[in-house]
Amino acid sequence: MLASILAATEVVTTEVTKVAETKNPILPTVNEMFWAAVFFVLLWALMKFVLLPPITKVMNARDEKVRSDLQAAEAAESTRASKLAEYEAGLAGARAEAVALLEAARSEGDAERRSQIAAAEADAAAAKAEAAAAVADAKVRARSELTASITDIAVGAAEAVVQKSIDRAAQTALVEDYVNRSGSQN
Amino acid sequence: MIFGLEFPPIENLVEWPNLFGPAESWYGFNKIALINLVALVATSLLFLVAGRSKGLVPKGTRNLVESGVAFIRDGIIMETVGPEGIRYLPYLVSLFFFILITNIFEVIPFFHMPGNARMAGPAVLALLTWVYFIAVGLKHQGLKYFWNSVAPPGVPKALLPLVIPIELLSTFIVRPFSLAVRLFANMLAGHILLVTFTVLCITLFSATLLALVLPFSFAMLVGLTGFEIMVAFLQAYIFTILAAVYIGSSMHAEH
Numbered sequence: 001m002l003a004s005i006l007a008a009t010e011v012v013t014t015e016v017t018k019v020a021e022t023k024n025p026i027l028p029t030v031n032e033m034f035w036a037a038v039f040f041v042l043l044w045a046l047m048k049f050v051l052l053p054p055i056t057k058v059m060n061a062r063d064e065k066v067r068s069d070l071q072a073a074e075a076a077e078s079t080r081a082s083k084l085a086e087y088e089a090g091l092a093g094a095r096a097e098a099v100a101l102l103e104a105a106r107s108e109g110d111a112e113r114r115s116q117i118a119a120a121e122a123d124a125a126a127a128k129a130e131a132a133a134a135v136a137d138a139k140v141r142a143r144s145e146l147t148a149s150i151t152d153i154a155v156g157a158a159e160a161v162v163q164k165s166i167d168r169a170a171q172t173a174l175v176e177d178y179v180n181r182s183g184s185q186n
Numbered sequence: 187m188i189f190g191l192e193f194p195p196i197e198n199l200v201e202w203p204n205l206f207g208p209a210e211s212w213y214g215f216n217k218i219a220l221i222n223l224v225a226l227v228a229t230s231l232l233f234l235v236a237g238r239s240k241g242l243v244p245k246g247t248r249n250l251v252e253s254g255v256a257f258i259r260d261g262i263i264m265e266t267v268g269p270e271g272i273r274y275l276p277y278l279v280s281l282f283f284f285i286l287i288t289n290i291f292e293v294i295p296f297f298h299m300p301g302n303a304r305m306a307g308p309a310v311l312a313l314l315t316w317v318y319f320i321a322v323g324l325k326h327q328g329l330k331y332f333w334n335s336v337a338p339p340g341v342p343k344a345l346l347p348l349v350i351p352i353e354l355l356s357t358f359i360v361r362p363f364s365l366a367v368r369l370f371a372n373m374l375a376g377h378i379l380l381v382t383f384t385v386l387c388i389t390l391f392s393a394t395l396l397a398l399v400l401p402f403s404f405a406m407l408v409g410l411t412g413f414e415i416m417v418a419f420l421q422a423y424i425f426t427i428l429a430a431v432y433i434g435s436s437m438h439a440e441h
């Protein structure tokens with residue numbers, strides 16, 4: 001009985017020892033932690049002092065260049081906008097000036113036209129008046145010539161009818177009076 | 187053995203013998219340490235090659251490195267801390283690249299083991315981040331940082347007995363623990379998933395009717411490999427952004 005108990009105790013002790021000796025594969029081991037720490041801290045130190053500075057230096061330089069290029073582009077864009085505004089303002093001024101010139105030319109042309117028309121009308125009126133005067137003169141001249149001719153014819157005819165000479169002055173006044181009356185009726 | 191599928195014990199998936207140094211020694215150099223060393227060397231080489239390239243227009247390696255740095259600077263620091271957080275760029279860039287490269291070994295032939303599927307790496311990074319954000323808090327706020335962290339300004343005094351233990355627990359205990367466990371658990375789960383489908387493919391590669399299922403299993407394996415690449419990047423991003431958030435929250439009492 002005692003022997004069997006001792007044997008059982010031996011078995012249990014052996015099993016417990018085995019379990020105690022079995023490593024848990026999940027738990028970290030010292031040697032792996034040691035090497036992981038060494039290599040990572042080494043990488044960190046290298047990264048801080050050797051590996052990363054050249055990379056960040058170029059990245060920062062590129063960022064700076066991109067930033068300055070963007071600023072230059074913005075400045076160029078602003079210059080372009082101001083030049084465009086200036087050009088558009090100049091264009092608008094030129095347009096306004098052209099319109100003003102056109103208006104001035106138009107009004108000057110109108111004035112010139114009006115003055116020329118007035119001058120032409122004046123010339124025409126003068127010519128018309130001159131012609132009217134000439135017509136009036138011709139009319140007077142024709143009338144006097146006609147009066148004289150009619151008087152001569154009438155006096156001649158009358159003297160031939162009556163076979164004696166008649167008062168020429170009275171006949172002349174009579175004919176003039178007739179001509180004048182008939183002329184005023186026409 | 188499950189349905190004829192012999193799955194290796196978990197120790198075989200995550201524990202590696204030392205390449206040099208006695209077993210159980212504190213300096214034993216195994217596969218995980220090698221992965222960490224490669225992460226250091228690969229990151230350093232990437233940055234050295236990128237740094238040698240001149241000119242303002244980035245090309246090739248420089249483009250890759252600058253994209254990573256700009257992603258962390260503009261996508262993480264500027265979004266979580268602001269312009270005053272730029273001084274922490276070296277730490278966060280180191281975190282991101284170190285985690286990303288150690289994670290990506292999950293899908294690299296002959297390694298097929300993410301460095302962070304072991305708790306050691308994530309625990310070290312989480313502890314360093316914990317020390318780092320506390321140091322930042324002390325630098326910016328002095329000893330009042332501890333009080334401001336557990337009793338944020340503006341909290342009614344009546345609530346302080348409730349808020350102080352919660353904040354104490356969440357800021358100084360849960361943060362490093364969750365940082366480490368999140369990264370470790372995600373990478374370990376992905377690793378086990380890939381191993382599972384790999385073992386399945388090997389088992390199905392036989393002259394039996396089971397071979398008909400092999401293409402589906404293989405397609406899953408290929409799909410999950412792509413998924414793990416995404417997870418590797420995502421976990422690096424999550425760890426880095428949380429570290430940035432914690433650092434940012436240490437800088438000002440109002441956080």
